[in-house]
Amino acid sequence: MNVESISPKNRDIIEVCLLAGKIMLQSGAETYRVEDTMFRIAASYGIPESHSFVTPTGIIFSIDGDDPSKLIRISERSTDLQKVTVVNSISRRISSGELSVQQALNELKEAEKAGMAYSIWVRIAAASISSGCFLIMFQGMWNDFIPAMVAGGLGFSCLLYLHALVQIKFFAEFLSSSVIGLVAILFVSTGMGFELDKIIIGSVMPLVPGLLITNAIRDLMAGHLVSGISKGAEAFLTAFAIGTGIAVVFSFY
Structure with a gap:
């Protein structure tokens, strides 16, 4: 037909x-x-x-x-x-x-x-605030709240900019996490930050593919094996890119 x-x-x-x-x-x-x-x-x-x-x-x-x-x-x-x-x-x-x-x-x-998404500046501000809140949630010091906000905001800004500039998602995530690592090290080196690990952990949380991981699990539970496995692989590669970016910065620190 x-x-x-x-x-x-x-x-x-x-x-x-x-x-x-x-x-x-x-x-x-x-x-x-x-x-x-x-x-x-x-x-x-x-x-x-x-x-x-x-x-x-x-x-x-x-x-x-x-x-x-x-x-x-x-x-x-x-x-x-x-x-x-x-x-x-x-x-x-x-x-x-x-x-x-x-x-x-x-x-x-x-x-x-329709453009229903929040503006770029609102998303960056939300990422900054959530980075500081994640730092406190992971039992970090209040003195590191501002450094985590700055690092998280800069990292998320780089992610948005690089993703629009280069249509390679994992490359953008790798560079964004590298920026977060560099900013966190800069704060600790100058004495404005204290716990490097907590600052980095809090700052990278806005980059973590939480919704993607959740959808992958729900699709697998619903029997959609192709979609579940592919989304899980995408989430793994994203997490790998984030971890690699931090690891590369640490290797030179």
């Missing part, structure tokens, strides 16, 4: 399902949640048997065995739980019969274009 043989309504339903899945996957949702949302949207529009295969880098979707299946590529992933919430809300309205196919498609397109 070719594309022309699929009715316009079914094509729109496929577009709605794929766009909803794409937004959720790019925004940090779990694989099983993406598949469940796509299935529920299709069922709400009168397609009880739909098929989807979701991985961190792509989505394949078809309706009731109709060919051809449609594939979309996911090349960029981040954490934007606000968009996940918006798509979940649209999905619930679809299930309750409040939105037509075209209305749902328009709202999803608006959600995809």
Whole structure:
């Protein structure tokens, strides 16, 4: 069956399902949640048997065995739980019969274009404050609160800048952790910081892929072995890049 043989309504339903899945996957949702949302949207529009295969880098979707299946590529992933919430809300309205196919498609397109993430400066400020709070949580000294804030803020700023400059995620994380190590050593060497290990541990916490690790475990528990293992590998490489950056700085200290 070719594309022309699929009715316009079914094509729109496929577009709605794929766009909803794409937004959720790019925004940090779990694989099983993406598949469940796509299935529920299709069922709400009168397609009880739909098929989807979701991985961190792509989505394949078809309706009731109709060919051809449609594939979309996911090349960029981040954490934007606000968009996940918006798509979940649209999905619930679809299930309750409040939105037509075209209305749902328009709202999803608006959600995809909307810049719902916090501004860069707010994210850097949050990373700085959380670095200092992590230092205290790990039983560090209050005298090291400001050094941890500065190191964490600079490291997170470097991560954002380098990730936008060089599309190699692990390279950006490696350099960012190196900056954190250098700043922490500078504070301790000048007498403005005291516990080097606590400053570094608190400062690198905003770089740790906590959501990625959680999603990997949840996907594995839900039986999505491909997605779970791939996300786990990505989280491991991120942690390895962070640790390597600190280790390289220490080797010259």
